[in-house]
Amino acid sequence: MKTNTAQKNIPSVWIPTKVGDLGSTYIVLRSKNKSDFGYGLPFITYMNIFSNSKIDKNRFDLVNVGAEENQSKVKYGDVFFTVSSETPEEVGMSSVFLDEVDNYYLNSFCFGFRLNDFTSLIPEYARYLFRGQDFRSKIIKLAQGSTRFNLSKERVLSLEITLPPIKEQQKIAEILGAVDEDITKTQEVIEATEKLKRGLMQQLFTRGIDDGISELELGKISKVTSSKRIMRSEYVENGVPFYRSKEVIEKAKGIKHNSIFYISQDRFDEIEKKFGAPHIGDILITAVGTIGVVYLVDEEGFYFKDGNLLWIKDIDKSLDKSYLKYYMNSEIFQKRVLGTAIGSNQKALTIE
DSSP: OOEEGGGTTEETTSEEEEGGGTEEEEOOSOSOOGGGEEEEEEEEOHHHHHHOSBOOTTOOEEEOOOTTOOOOOOOTTOEEEEOEESSGGGTTOEEEOOSOOSSOEEOTTEEEEEESOSSSOOHHHHHHHTTSHHHHHHHHHHOEESSSEEOOHHHHHTOEEEEOOHHHHHHHHHHHHHHHHHHHHHHHHHHHHHHHHHHHHHHHHHHOSSSOOOOOOHHHHSEEEOOOOOOGGGEESSSEEEEOHHHHHHHHHTOOOSOOEEEOHHHHHHHHHHHOOOOTTOEEEEOBSSTTOEEEOOOOSOEEOTTTEEEEESOOTTSOHHHHHHHHTSHHHHHHHHHHOBOSSSOBOOOO
């Protein structure tokens, strides 16, 4: 097949078009307040869109929608985009609805895009197209803001994409779909193994092996603290990595960072000299939002966000750090952590 080198070797039979020529946006849930949520009909959440290229129809929240209300319902083939995030790299995440359902709605922190028809773009291919590197790089450039980044749907509609013929779209979608199925099966095996491991940890941390166990207060075998506050105005383009909860969770799971913030080397040196910085063998625990994720520090030369993370340092040298990490990941410790969290709308851990 001949290629058009002027278009980065894209096959000549692929057709350029603008997103807006393929369909139109529609209004999401509106005129709702806090008392309308928690019961009623299902709506697709922000995180369902952010986390999945294909909407999980069984993962939803509820909203009360009266029979007289004129609210837009989602349909098979609809594409959803998130419109706000803390970083440009996370704005505009897309997900496609590939199920036939009735009375499903869309949260107000995203926008819905409905294809005119499936003669130019099929939903199964759109699932991967809008998550692909080329399209994502265009979306990131559209992000606007300073403390929080937003995305204009009008500018998304103006983006140009290049589409292969429908039969080729189907083949590409089938290949990528098969890979996704293999990934899902692998994750299911991992989750089953993790469940087995948690059960074993529960037994070992409550009964021991031969000599039994003893309980110690964390504050007596280590120092529990947090970091010093870093203002957003102190972020720089390059320098010392500055981790939020998101990056610490990724570190704990062995996931490579998509993007991180930085502070200057001079600012880091100042903080490290006065207050210290994490060392290998210290432990960070997420303390807001997703609570209790444990990261055994395996690198130095970084700093982290105050309030969102607890820092366990100066751990008693007689205590094995890996054992402490596994204990903190056990069901016993996790239940205690959640039991001590404070707050109503958003739980949080405190140093005390």
